[in-house]
Amino acid sequence: MYWSKYFIPTLKEVPAGTEAVSHRLSLRAGLVNMLTSGVYSYLPLGYRVLSRVENIIREEMNAIGCHELLMPALHPIDIWKKTGRDATLKEVMITFDNKKGQRMCLGPTHEEIITDIVRQFVKSYRQLPVTLYQIQTKFRDEIRTRFGIVRACEFIMKDAYSFDRDGEGLKKNYDLQLQAYQRIFKRCGLEMIVVSADSGAMGGSVSHEFLVAAPIGEDAVWVNKDDGRIIKDEEGKEPQGNWERKVAIELGHIFQLGTKYSQSLGATFLDENGQTKPIIMGCYGIGVSRLIAAVIEVNNDAEGIIWPKEIAPFDVEILPVQASDSASMALAEKYYQELRQAGLEVLLDDRDESAGRKFNDADLIGIPLRVIIGKRMLAHNQVEIKLRRNGQVVVVNKDEVSQEILKLRTL
């Protein structure tokens, strides 16, 4: 991608009314744009990150045998009445009447919808287990939005739902999800705190939360300094012993639901003995858009974002210091072709801007690897490669740039 032809509206100044680092940087780096409080557009750079995170999630979900589908965001309120959650979720639900006078809502979550689908088609124990998931926009009329994309009214979530014959199957699926979650977050460059938690409005018994320690966190946990045990901070009372309190933000939550939804919606199957039984359910969520904010929150410095390599909008940025210098640009073009052929996503800053601005923009958008082509170095047939994460500079011969990039990328 050529920067001059792309759409990366970076901001030099800190946008007014932004406190959280991730909020500032996501606006300054041109990742997102606010329409109204809690409602954001994903600009091309932000959308690239989003897509990469989604693909990691897809890979890990598919790897444990889940099947992707897409459910509607628009729901008749009637289905919510069947579980009584039209009342329990009343505060966050966005509701309205359509022109026929039918009461509708925008889906805040999808247990009811998925259960309704499975109810229609799953009739036998032979069709179980099955786990379905989607990556989709959720709508919650938050009383208070917060920190840009962190708590939004419209946000992107991965939600998976498992259906089993018995508790044993549920436990197996639950563990698979738990392990997949560990892999997903790790690939996104996040160090997670996993803690068992309350099920809240979801119902069910067992649940685990996946949190990231960050100053903007809305939750807190106690970590035992001796044995590493972690418990949720419920009421602020410090537990007995050697504990440390950590503020953290929740990115994922998985639940063993049991039969709460299958029972109220009539999702049953016939077992081997011909007996009718409710399907045993689990549900597994990840706040995809929030995850991006959390990544920025824990991976930045004074100059900008430092993307983990798997979810960076580009793998490499090529930065010819002087776009007017034909030798520099010819080399930039050469690396661009080579690296793209090697399967990398490459951004070439071909803008005829001052060096300072190009360097600052590069730091801001935080591409992991940067190739700097300047006249001064080029006089000695040399080109620099700079690592965003630690500022380390590797000077290489101009003919070895692409090989060196491919090597550095694997580190």
Next chain:
RNA sequence: CGGGGAGUAGCGCAGUUGGCUAGCGCGCUUGCUUUGGGAGCAAGAGGUCGAGAGUUCAAAUCUCUCCUCCCCGACCA
């Protein structure tokens, strides 16, 4: 919803004891010079001062109502 802050050009801000044609920086347009850390000179474009009502000879500035955004509390991914 309760408490606190803020709305003036695309962005960041000044101007607010009522008084000249509403200003500064960045960005944007044109030209020339520049180009290793947000360049220089010159000439330009860009505004219902959040909205409505009121007071006044006169309102960005005073009064009332409303709207929006941000931060702190109860909920959540």
